[in-house]
Amino acid sequence: MGARGSHSAVPPDADSIRRETGFSQASLLRLYHRFQALDRDNKGYLSRMDLQQIGALAVNPLGDRIIESFFPDGNHQVDFAGFARVLAHFRPVDEEDPGMQDPKQPEPLNSRMNKLRFAFQLYDLDRDGKISRNEMLQVLRLMVGVQVTEEQLESIADRTVQEADIDGDGAVSFMEFTKSLEKMNIEQKMSIRILK
Template sequence: MGNKLVTFSEQQLINYQDCTFFTRKEILRVYKKFRDMKPDLVPKTMKKSEAYSVKVPVEYIETLPEFRENPFKRRIFEVFSRDGKGNLTFEDFLDMLSVFSEAAPRDIKVFYAFRIYDFDNDDHIGPEDIDSALKLLTGQELTVEERQQIVEKVIEESDVDGDGKLSYMELEHCITRAPDFLSTFHIRV
């Protein structure tokens, strides 16, 4: 009795609940998953500064079953990492899984989908970004010409203002027409 290990302070848990789509129990489950990736690096009791300073290297995060087969995993980790290289702190990891939770609203998911597909970080999804996504999705299965045809078709069907690239609003419009977006843009914790 009384030997209960306290991972976070009460205030930390309240703060995490306020800024994620998780319950207290889910936050602790996410922490266990985070710690299990690299237990020799991640402390059992997380001090406030450690939650945003202790980073698990991307190689360990890529081994999670939820991401193992995802061709966008490296890009997802880069988008959510403070260092932009895919190494995640607990808070980065918590944010990422919160966005992919079933409770996250569609507009948050669309915002991060846009960031993930904007490979060159220029606030547009251009032909190069679409080509990068196709390479990840298909590997070497498509020729350069086939990929080019797909890129042109995507731009033709989605580029409302005719500038040759997709804005956030244009991607959002495409996603609203994709009935399976919400069911595929999530990870169960």
């Protein structure tokens, strides 16, 4: 990679990252500057500790789960392309987004289905493709903290899994998760304006 005396102005592989993520050139550049600011030691990648510097994640009850999503398969570092790829799930849906309508193109990372996949994996702690009652309970504990009794949390977890569990196996599959959220505006709820 070579030493970087100062931060580079353009991300490596910018064109391919832009095509994959759907970010505009200006948004990608802002993200790259943010990536470089988080990479205080100029390593060229971010660690979990680097991402913990993001204030919004530090105060988010699911912050640790979101940070974990940057490191699939037990990796310990994320490069800029991986950083942009995860954040692309939160890119607002643009109805007039030209290149994203071509059926030969892969589904955009910010599509409803990909946003739902991202949300699902925040709950599926053991990555077995199902959200168990115990996983639901763990995530609820993170989200509500001490504001609710353990008995109330268990009741909420039981009811949530029961309502979504169509096949009666005691867990929520991705398709059941999708069905349970069909009336929710995921496109809006899982959208953030990147560094505006």
